Amino acid sequence: xxxxxxxxxxxxxxxxxxxxxxxxxxxxxxxxxxxxxxxxxxxxxxxxxxxxxxxxxxxxxxxxxxxxxxxxxxxxxxxxxxxxxxxxxxxxxxxxxxxxxxxxxxxxxxxxxxxxxxxxxxxxxxxxxxxxxxxxxxxxxxxxxxxxxxxxxxxxxxxxxxxxxxxxxxxxxxxxxxxxxxxxxxxxxxxxxxxxxxxxxxxxxxxxxxxxxxxxxxxxxxxxxxxxxxxxxxxxxxxxxxxxxxxxxxxxxxxxxxxxxxxxxxxxxxxxxxxxxxxxxxxxxxxxxxxxxxxxxxxxxxxxxxxxxxxxxxxxxxxxxxxxxxxxxxxxxxxxxxxxxxxxxxxxxxxxxxxxxxxxxxxxxxxxxxxxxxxxxxxxxxxxxxxxxxxxxxxxxxxxxx
Numbered sequence: 197x198x199x200x201x202x203x204x205x206x207x208x209x210x211x212x213x214x215x216x217x218x219x220x221x222x223x224x225x226x227x228x229x230x231x232x233x234x235x236x237x238x239x240x241x242x243x244x245x246x247x248x249x250x251x252x253x254x255x256x257x258x259x260x261x262x263x264x265x266x267x268x269x270x271x272x273x274x275x276x277x278x279x280x281x282x283x284x285x286x287x288x289x290x291x292x293x294x295x296x297x298x299x300x301x302x303x304x305x306x307x308x309x310x311x312x313x314x315x316x317x318x319x320x321x322x323x324x325x326x327x328x329x330x331x332x333x334x335x336x337x338x339x340x341x342x343x344x345x346x347x348x349x350x351x352x353x354x355x356x357x358x359x360x361x362x363x364x365x366x367x368x369x370x371x372x373x374x375x376x377x378x379x380x381x382x383x384x385x386x387x388x389x390x391x392x393x394x395x396x397x398x399x400x401x402x403x404x405x406x407x408x409x410x411x412x413x414x415x416x417x418x419x420x421x422x423x424x425x426x427x428x429x430x431x432x433x434x435x436x437x438x439x440x441x442x443x444x445x446x447x448x449x450x451x452x453x454x455x456x457x458x459x460x461x462x463x464x465x466x467x468x469x470x471x472x473x474x475x476x477x478x479x480x481x482x483x484x485x486x487x488x489x490x491x492x493x494x495x496x497x498x499x500x501x502x503x504x505x506x507x508x509x510x511x512x513x514x515x516x517x518x519x520x521x522x523x524x525x526x527x528x529x530x531x532x533x534x535x536x537x538x539x540x541x542x543x544x545x546x547x548x549x550x551x552x553x554x555x556x557x558x559x560x561x562x563x564x565x566x567x568x569x570x571x572x573x574x575x576x577x578x579x580x581x582x583x584x585x586x587x588x589x590x591x592x593x594x595x596x597x598x
Contacts (some may be wrong), residue, residue, distance in 0.1 A: 217389040218337045221256050222246040223279060224268030224295075233266060235585055236330055241338055243389045250278045257286045263337055264318075269296030269303055276306050284313050291316040293333055298322035348385060348396045350404040354411060358383050361415050362580035363432075365590050366551060366571045369564050374590065375571050376431030378466070379416045380580050381408070400437035409440045413450055416463075419583045424459055426587045433464035433494060438471035441482045451489040462490045464515060469498035472513075473505065483512040497553070502539045511546035520554025520574070526567075527559040536567050 220242045222233045227248070234244040245260050247253055256262070265283065269276050276294075283292065292315055296303040303320050310317040321333045353359050363377040383391040398404050416434045423430040440446050454463060465486070472479040472495055483493040492514035495505075499519040505511075518539050526532040536552070543550045552564040555574030564572050581589060 217241060217243050217387065218264065218334075219243045219245070219260055219262040220264045220266055220334075221253070221260065221262040222266045222268075223249075223253060224266075225249060225270060225275075226268070229268060233330075235581075236327060237266075237334070238390065239579075240331055240334065241389060242334075243386070250275060250282055253279060253282055254286060257283075257288060263290045264334065265290065265292045267292060267294050267306075269294055269300065269306065276302075277309060280306065280310050280313060280315060283315055288315070291318050291337070293318040294320040295323060295325075296320060348383065348391060350396055350398055350402075350408055353383055353385075353396060354407050358385055359408075359411055359415075360384060360582055361412065361419060362582050363419075363586040363590070364573060364580040365577050366433075366573045367577050369552070369561070369569050369572050374430075376433065376464075377586065377590075378433045378573065379412065379419070379435070381412060381435075382580075382582075400439045405437065405439065406443075406446065409436055409446070410449070412436065413453060417453055417455060420455065420460070421457075422583055423587055424457070429459040429461060431461050431464070433466050435466045435496065438467055438475050438479065441465075441467070442475075442478060447482065447486070450491065451486070454490050460490065462492060464492050464494050466494040466496040466515075466517065469495045469501060469519075473501055476508070480508075480510055480512055484510075487512065494551075498539055500535060502535070502542055505542060508546075511548065513546075513548055515549050515551060516543045517551040517553055517573075518569075523552045523564065523574075524554040524556050524560060527557075527563040533563070533567060536564075536569075540568050 218241065220237050222230050222237070222244060223246070224230050224233070225248050230246040230248070234246055237244050242264075243260075245256050245262065247256055265279075265288070267276055267279060280292070292310055294303050294306055294310075294317070299322075307317050307320060318333060321329065348358075360382055361379040362382050363379055365374050366376045366378065367373070368375045381393055381397070383393075383396055385391050398408070412434050413436075416432050420430065420432055454460070467479065472493075479493065486493065493512070494515035494517060495513050496517045497519040498505075498516050499522055516539060518536055522532045522535045526536060540550055549570040550568075551571040551573055552560075552569040553573050555561050555564060555572040555576050557576060560574070561572060561576060578590060580586075
């Protein structure tokens with residue numbers, strides 16, 4: 197994707213007459229409130245920016261051209277009134293949402309002032325509010341359909357710093373205690389918001405995949421240090437293609453990056469089951485060698501091809517993750533349960549732990565417990581989140597079922 201001149205930005209940001217992703221600017225003096233609102237609005241599909249006071253707002257309006265300004269109201273309202281005047285001076289043509297106490301005199305006065313200044317004022321959002329309440333206040337700005345997925349060049353994303361890792365917990369099926377997390381690649385595009393991997397992950401033979409894999413390794417280990425500093429060590433697993441393991445230079449670099457820290461419990465590298473089955477000799481050899489560097493290989497998304505692993509005399513894989521296709525809805529499906537039980541028997545013979553992917557409901561969790569899985573992973577325990585939100589929301593409190 198090439199760079200664009202300022203005059204071209206409107207074309208880039210729209211398809212037909214509709215903006216691809218709505219943009220919001222959050223103005224509030226309290227950092228924790230800005231962070232909470234930004235995360236909540238990003239989950240709804242907004243591209244969020246934030247500032248603490250009126251002095252920072254003009255530049256953000258010029259750079260990001262938000263559709264919505266979300267304005268937290270302090271007790272005296274003077275700062276907010278100044279912000280409304282800045283909005284008029286900058287010819288802002290979006291909408292403004294005030295957030296403040298219910299029946300607040302200040303909120304009412306500011307709304308009246310905004311309307312007198314001919315600003316498009318949304319009905320105020322009273323505090324405290326729920327996620328549903330926030331969504332209801334901004335629903336008119338949300339696109340009626342998902343934004344198109346643009347082809348994004350990975351090299352550009354790496355250079356621009358758009359890539360990040362999000363984390364999803366693995367949970368002990370028997371105790372519901374956290375047992376590590378899987379790192380999942382995401383892109384935060386300046387125009388399209390959070391872009392799913394399917395829109396930018398290249399083929400594993402693509403030259404850009406090397407840089408992408410190196411980013412995953414380095415960022416995951418950086419995040420591990422962050423987790424240690426915040427709440428203690430977390431066992432992290434990352435996803436890499438079999439082509440990464442074919443390259444001795446990349447494998448050697450991975451080994452050198454492993455932390456020499458007494459709290460580091462090891463790194464798990466997840467490789468798709470079909471890739472391991474197609475390259476068994478390579479996978480077995482690399483798995484054996486990596487164990488001496490505190491790195492283990494996990495077989496990811498194993499399904500009906502499990503019989504191809506039954507005759508192995510050497511099984512140096514620490515973990516088997518069962519494809520979500522055979523976990524989600526397994527409580528009422530004997531065929532899915534049969535596949536799961538056979539894979540569990542395979543893992544038990546070789547002393548590998550098992551992970552059930554795609555645990556979406558309590559009945560899925562009960563089924564994985566009854567079948568004998570070790571760990572579970574899925575939306576029942578929470579959606580993936582960026583490192584800071586994951587540390588705050590998942591590591592700082594006991595596991596809760598959604």
